[in-house]
Amino acid sequence: MLKKLQNHINTNLSFLKEKKLLLAVSGGIDSMVLVHLCHHLQLDFAVAHCNFQLRGNESDDDENFVKSQIENLSPRAQSRGKIPLFTQKFETATFAKEQKLSIQVVARKLRYDWFYSLLANHNFDFILTAHHLDDSIETFLINFTRGSGLDGLTGIPEQNDKNVRPLLIFSRNEIETFAQENNITWREDSSNASDKYLRNKLRHDVIPILKELNPSLLSSFENTIKNLKQSQSLVDDAAKIVYEKVASEEEHHTVFDLTKLLKYPNHQAYLFRWLASFGFADWNSISDILIAQSGKQVLSNTHILLKNRNTLLLFPRQQTADEAIFWIEKDQVEVKVPLNLTFCNLSDISVQSTNVIFVDEEKLQFPLTLRKWNEGDIFYPFGMKGKKKLSKFFKDEKYSLLDKSNAWLLCSNDQIVWVIGKRQDERFKTTATTKNILQINYIE
Template sequence: MLQKFQNHINSNLPFLIGKKLLLATSGGIDSMVLLQLCHLLKLDIRVAHCNFQLRGNESDEDEKFVKYQCEMMDVLLFVNRFDTKKFAEQQKLSIQVVARNLRYEWFNTLLINNDYDYILTAHHLDDSLETFLINFTRGSGLDGLTGIPQQNANIVRPLLAFSRNEIEAFAKENNIQWREDSSNASDTYLRNKLRHNVIPVLKELNPSLLDSFENTISNLQQAKSLGNDASQMVYKQVVSEEDTIKIDIAKVLKFQNHKAYLYQWLSNYGFTDWNAVYDLIKAQSGKQVFSETHILLKDRNHLILFPKQNENERMSFSVKKEQKEVKFPLKMAFCNVADISVQTTNTIFVDEEKLHFPLEIKRWHEGDFFYPIGMNGKKKLSKFFKDEKYSLLDKANTWLLCSDNQIVWVIGKRQDERFKVTETTTQILKINYTP
């Protein structure tokens, strides 16, 4: 297996040679074999071990075992203990999901802080088969049926070309020690049920199951590649990327498999309720679907994708009297002038004596109103937006320039009548906004 592993690295993963590698090591047979193989090939390795404190003394013994093995090999070791149950309760997520999130967040922190290059995990061919079957039973597209990827960004899985039987044989032949996780014997989790009860039957029906599975994965990956190529070609025809991602509904509906294209384009933005996404095409304008990070909006003839506002975008920003320019959150310039020149939506002139500094740049809120220049009386911003046919995206991107909570300017749109220059004005302030 050592020679096969070396050939696999040289042929398929040569970028690992000479790089700083962080091995995720639990103490189980898979990770201990990977550690030994990398050590024998003299790869530049160090080890990271997570103690999730889920199995009492057994978890602590795993930690001690990994420490001892790393000392024997003279390999640098990082250990982190997590109160996993507490995190799961706080975040209202399953133990498995929380453990995975904690593990990879810590691994990435180690990479960044120590300038390491890649994380290596010990997933193997049987793990990939189990993942395939899990996704198959739950209902999945091609992404879920192409197994575990050999590389995902800075995470590399160099044992995916090897079966569990090969790993066990190498461990026994080379007297490699490992720790057994007692939870692996339980059928509480779906993965264990498949491992203990389903896959043995499949292997009995087809002794070459893993070879057949590798061929299937290869075929599915090629089909996925064809789908990606088609998706990119259609994307260029129906999607525009100016300020936001806009999907032309009429154009995308010309394709019979438009749902597949929407999934391909939007899956990376965290959407999970795909029926809601697909139904958005025929929904009323203004309907939205949310992911944790993004909003997909139906706006007349388009689906518009944009990120949710973060906390910084909801903050207000002050402008002092002596300040000549603002660079964030908008680019604006302030200067005193003697006369009024051409006023546009992006340039206004105000009576400086009517202003109370510091001014404030902020987002609009429901109930806000102003006195649109050239009109008699006040108008709610919500009514102004409706009259101007603003989309929800337009509203979300609107900023206000205010003085003592009074709107001076709906920036880039309309000035307020109360602050305009009159015949009695002695100090004129020119304010310019650069989109």
């Protein structure tokens, strides 16, 4: 096993050499074997142990066990000296209750948030975990039963970001044999014996039957994963080719041309693949937005996808897509991005506010546009005669640089209708002969 891992690192994971590695060690057999293998290969590593305080004294005993094992191994670490050890206790159950999340989700978040803080604070290059081939098939079956695309059916990735899983080439049986032959001690997690969790039920009840039906299950699974990854590579290549044809990346946002995208029979699959990395998961809403009216939006935790005429705009939630132009169709009753506007027809003017304007609808040319101001913009301030440069208007109104950068304009065929929230344009005001009054409200 040692030689097999060394060859694997030399061939496929050579980037781990001469790097500072952080080993995630629970005290179980998998992680303890990983420690011994890295020690024998003389890799430069430290150990991180999480105490989630979910099993009372047993959790504390796991922590003490890891401490003692690493201390015993350190004197034999040759020229590297003592193996650095980091431990952390988490109030996992309390945090899960407060956040209304499952214990598994919370434990994972706490674990990896801490690991990444150690990477940043101590200049580690990679996190190594002891996932193995049996873990990968369990993950495959979990995703299969829940419904998954190719990404979920390719098992556990050997590397994603700073996480590396060098033991995925080994089965659980190989790990157990190595531990016994090398007198490696470990701790058994009592929760692994429970069928409360889906992974354990698969491990105890389903996979043994599959192995009985096919004694070469793990080998067959490796071949299946290899084939699926090749298929995934083809999908990625196709997605990249189509992306270059239908998408354009601006400074603050990405524009998807729907006229071009919808010509592809698998346009939804392409869009799903592009958006997945931005945290989008509500695929029904993504499908709906393709045929929705302008102004429809779908949110992920980090990004906004906005329907804007014949395009979709993708931009970070913390930004407002300053360089974008947003289109407003005739009869559209509201806009939510980049700011909240509502539109309604009425028979008389009843509200007076800088956040409300009344315009003669017949003077407007649709679609209207929302945009930021440009040098050289002019408008005809309501109540004044003649035109005025917008830059001069901002100066007279004592706009700061921040005020100017936050200003939005409502325009009709490049003519300014409203410096939103500040001044309407005289050219679009209602008169005694106005037949259709359009009220436009800005909701801060």
